[in-house]
Amino acid sequence: MLCRREEKDPRKCLDEGKAVTSCALEFFRQVKKTCREPFEAYAHCLEYSSPEMAFKYCRKTQAALDNCMMDKMGLDRPELGYFSRPRVHKTQRPKPEPETLPKYPNQIPSLPDDFPREPAKHGSRWFFFN
Amino acid sequence: MAEVNYKQDMPPKGGYAPIVFQNIPVKKYFNGYTMFAGFAAITSFSFYMYYQNFKRRRLLKIERQDAINALEPILLAERDRSYLKQLRRNVEEEAELMKNVPGWEVGTYYGEPIYKTVPKEKLLDPILEEYYAHTSEKAYDDKANEFLWR
Structure with a gap:
């Protein structure tokens, strides 16, 4: 669950998930036997x-x-x-980097006048008014 | 026309009973102090019972949350795997479907990604219609109309 919460990506926690499922299945097999x-x-x-x-x-x-x-x-x-208490997990997995926002300049320099201006690639989104 | 013997309607003998117009006070069972005391007693007893019930309900809630917390990893692990499998199936189906279209790249619009600034390896959850695009109609309906019967 730590992996799942930290990484926010189910692809990176497939091994942990498999371990969880095999553990649960093993437990239920034992219960079924006894x-x-x-x-x-x-x-x-x-x-x-x-x-x-x-x-x-x-x-x-x-x-x-x-x-x-x-x-x-x-x-x-x-x-x-x-199961409702907070619990500390020990893990070898490195801590994921926090998501950093890109930095933008305060004022974006305007385009030069001779910048090539091409028509929109996929047409106008107001095509039904034209 | 025959003579009619009228009979004058008269008050009963001794006259009518006197009209009661003075205020007759209701019998008082409690005075003010007793009522305040009763209010305090009943309210404090109710709060006591309320708190007892609150503690009981809180324990039941904790028990329920325990069970949910214990089950969550098992269910999430299974759900994640089936989710990723369906995404893989969608990608394969799209590649099969669009193989005759020149310049088409899977997951993009002719090589143009959905988001420009999102890194390519980030997993974007597809919308419902996209996720269920290559499944049966019933699977989509079950998911889309889930809230109607729950």
């Missing part, structure tokens, strides 16, 4: 309980999933607000 039933029950509950998929209607299935994850995979649910 805690498939509670996971699907929780997902079903989230999907069908409220249109905005609120968590507050699904505490029972959530507790079942949490217990399963703790027992089988040793993963605890992070405390509330864990």
